[in-house]
Amino acid sequence: MVTSKFLSPKNDVAFRKIFGSEKHKDILIHFINDVLNLKGSDKVEKVTFLSTIQDPDIAYKKESIVDVLCTDQYGKQIIVEMQVSPQKGFEKRAQYYASKAYSRQLNSGQELGARYQDLKAVIFIAITDYVIFPDKKDYLSNHVILDAKTYERDLKDFSFTFIELPKFNISCIEGLSSIIEKWCYFFKHAPSTSEEDLKKLIGSDLVIQRAYEALNRFNWSEKELFTYEQEIKRIMDNQAVEDYMKQKARQEGREEGIRIGEEKGIRIGEEKGIRIGEENGKLERNVEIAKTMLKEGDSVDKIIRVTGLSRADIQKIK
Template sequence: MVTSKFLSPKNDVAFRKIFGSEKHKDILIHFINDVLNLKASDKVEKVTFLSTIQDPDIAYKKESIVDVLCTDQYGKQIIVEMQVSPQQGFEKRAQYYASKAYSRQLNSGQELGGRYQDLKAVIFIAITDYIIFPDKKDYLSNHVILDSKTYARDLKDFSFTFIELPKFNINSIEGLSSIIEKWCYFFKHAPSTSEEDLKKLIGSDLVIQRAYEALNRFNWSEKELFTYEQEIKRIMDNQAVEDYMKQKARQQGRQEGRQEGIRIGEEKGKLEGKLEGKLEGKLEIAKTMLSKGYSIEDIMLITGLHYSDIQSII
């Protein structure tokens, strides 16, 4: 088996190495500007990394840690998150991450001083390896807070951008027409990109080349590669546990279904037995009444039998 030269940027270890390290700040800045289509004075020129732990009290939980958290030259906070495993309610987690980053800007002293005017905007960017919004066709979606009547954006401090990789269906380099498409291709196909394809892909976008160089396994130390492989193992182990639990749940469901079927069958049998016994008893009464000279109409009235039931014993 041929080992790919380039590692997967979807791996958390690789993702943080490329987009969350001082060494590759230029890649992160380029990526943010490309994804958000920032121009002129809105462009990010520099970033400062912040702690990715959102809540120190529950830092052991994945939910409290983001992949990349930084501020730009204006103090705006930018979260960049890679999400590979499908997770229900991830869009709510995104809002939680953003709100935590927003509220953390004020310490208790500032809150008492009422300095809410100092709060800076929070931008959340997520790349997901599964579909979050099934009703949306486009792989790239931007979400902001708008006035429901005028559509004015009066509340400007939150924005969310999602890239849903399964919706990106350009699988050939010749079909790429924008820098954002090159980034999506990078995330989806980096491990299978050949040197020849890479030359075509790079073109004049040297930062893409830098991103691929950061993924080149020959530029990684043994310790880094071990950590990368451990992350793959962790994901596979989690998937194996999840698959086992699903299989166990299906087996339990089938067993419970069989037991329920047996129970219903037994109850039905008992009911049918009771009804059959009740019918036989009524027929015996009808026979006795016939021998005493009662009319069929009287027997039907007293026993509740049908005319055909009585006819069967005459």
């Protein structure tokens, strides 16, 4: 078995090493500018890392921690999140993260009324290994707050960008035509990238080369590799538990279905038995009535009207 030279950037440990460390700030800055297509004075020139813990009281939960949280030279807060395991309502979680980062800018000891005007924008960037918006065709989507009538962007402090990797279908390096496509290829195919492919991929984009170098397992210490592998194990264990619970739920569902089916079958059988019994009883009564009417000399037509029996039934009784 051949071990890949490059690790997976989708792994939380690798992702934070590349995009959440002082050593690789230039990669993070380049990535943000590329994904958001920032130009001129809007470009991020420098970043300062902040604590990724959104709520210290529940910091033991993954839901309260983001992968990367930083500010740019203007004080705008930028969250960069890698999400591998499908999570229902992740778009709501994104809004929660953004709102927490926004509100944390105000300290409790400050005069709130005087400080609201100083709140800085929050930008949320997510790379997901599953589809969040099934009705959207494009792998890259940008979301902002707009006036419902004029489509003017009066509320400018929140923006959300999602990269849905399953929707990115370019697997040939020659087919890549933009830097954002190169980043998507990096996230999706880094472990299977060969040295020859890497040369074609890099071109003049040296920061992509730096990102691959950060993923080179030979540049990782034994402790870092162990942590990386433990993260893989954690994900596999969680997936195994989830699969078991789904299988158990399906089995319980089947058993419940069988039980309900049996109960329904018994009920239907009982109802059918009662109905057949009633019909047989009614038939027997009509036969007795027909016999009596025949003895009294009543016509066959009259007997048919009274009993509902057929002419053939009455002939048999005769």
